[in-house]
Structure formats: C-alpha cells, structure tokens
Amino acid sequence: MHIQHVEVGNFRKLKAARIDFSETTTVFVGANNSGKTSAMVALRRFLVDRSDFSINDFTLQHWIQIDNAAFDWEKVPSGDPLVPVAWDRVLPFLDVWLNVPAHELHYVQKLLPTLDWNGSSIGVRLRFEPKDVQALQQEYLIAKLAAAAVMAKAEEASVEVKGCVRRRRG
Structure with missing residues (x-):
C-alpha cells in the first residue's frame, strides 16, 4: 500500500494544498513561510497525534466565520437550539489517497464504497470537528x-x- 497523495484543507496557512508522495522519499522544499511546517504538522495532527488540535490549527481567514457563529451563540438562550454553523467550509481536513494492490486489499476493505471496486485509488477524509x-x-x-x-x-x-x-x- 502506498499513499499516493494527500490534500490538506483549512489547516493553518494551507487553505487548500495537495502533496504528492514518491514511492521512496518525499522532501518538502519551499521559501520561508510557504507552508512546509503547516503541512508537516497537519500530517502529524491527523495521522499520529490527534489530541493536539487547537484553534491555532484553523485557517486564519475562517476565524471571522467561527467568531460570528460564537457571537450568535451568545444570543441564544441556554437549552435552545443553535443556529447551524457551516462547518464544512471552515473545519481542517486531510484527504488521504491510497494505491492498494490486490494482495493488500484486506487492510482497507472497510473503506471501500462498494463491492464493485475497480482497483482505483481509495480516498479517505479525516476532519477535525466538534463531537x-x-x-x-x-x-x-x-x-x-x-x-x-x-x-x-x-x-x-x-x-x-x-x-x-x-x-x-x-
């Protein structure tokens, strides 16, 4: 099994970024302040240590929407239903795309959308959201x-x- 690529969204400096992985070694290269560290932290947060998420992991430009939702919460009496928040637009996520050879299919069988899977890449979305x-x-x-x-x-x-x-x- 091989991670073909990942797509990072709404995470720190990365509103939308795609990272392609080599089958042997992948190196992040770029100018200072271009998002290399953000990409590495996103991989660590989603794939290794999920308990370390914080408000600082949200893309800065979405803080206004989150703040506006919170201001609306202040107006709602306790126990009343909340005004729905458009979480899909602001929550950090990581899409992982895997190439899976037939002999390793048993590792990902629960991820397959149907039994008619044709051997193409398998994608999984991981998203940080309130429980x-x-x-x-x-x-x-x-x-x-x-x-x-x-x-x-x-x-x-x-x-x-x-x-x-x-x-x-x-």
Whole structure:
C-alpha cells in the first residue's frame, strides 16, 4: 500500500494544498513561510497525534466565520437550539489517497464504497470537528463570561490606580 497523495484543507496557512508522495522519499522544499511546517504538522495532527488540535490549527481567514457563529451563540438562550454553523467550509481536513494492490486489499476493505471496486485509488477524509456542538457552545459561553469578568476587574483596578495617581499629584 502506498499513499499516493494527500490534500490538506483549512489547516493553518494551507487553505487548500495537495502533496504528492514518491514511492521512496518525499522532501518538502519551499521559501520561508510557504507552508512546509503547516503541512508537516497537519500530517502529524491527523495521522499520529490527534489530541493536539487547537484553534491555532484553523485557517486564519475562517476565524471571522467561527467568531460570528460564537457571537450568535451568545444570543441564544441556554437549552435552545443553535443556529447551524457551516462547518464544512471552515473545519481542517486531510484527504488521504491510497494505491492498494490486490494482495493488500484486506487492510482497507472497510473503506471501500462498494463491492464493485475497480482497483482505483481509495480516498479517505479525516476532519477535525466538534463531537458535541451543544457542549462546545456551553464551553464557549463559560469562557466568554470568565474573560469578561477578568476584563471588568482589570478595568476597575485601572480606574482605581488612575484615581490614586491623580490625588497624589493634587
């Protein structure tokens, strides 16, 4: 079995990138800040250590859509259904395309779309997505309230400090 190529989407610097693999060695070459590290991290996140995903792995240009969805969550009363988010457009994914010889077919039999498979490449999409959107909403709202409380305390402290400084001068 051989990974023919992968397609990385919505991951860090890579909105859409295709990486073809040689049968022996594949080397990433490119200018600084061109996405080589992003490609390697995507492969590691999806294929090796899936628990390390973070908001920083989302393509920056999609953060606005995610933020807008979150702002909508703030308006929905707890327990009410959420406004659906167009996750397909923003979630990081990795499409893996495999060339599988007939004698290794047993490794991928559960991936085959039909029993009429003709020996062409087999593709599998791996996507990072929330397991429970309702829980994600609640976690967001709790974190948002906690951040707002911290900011309010900081603002209070700032006003008090400014008041003390002015009295000393006067």
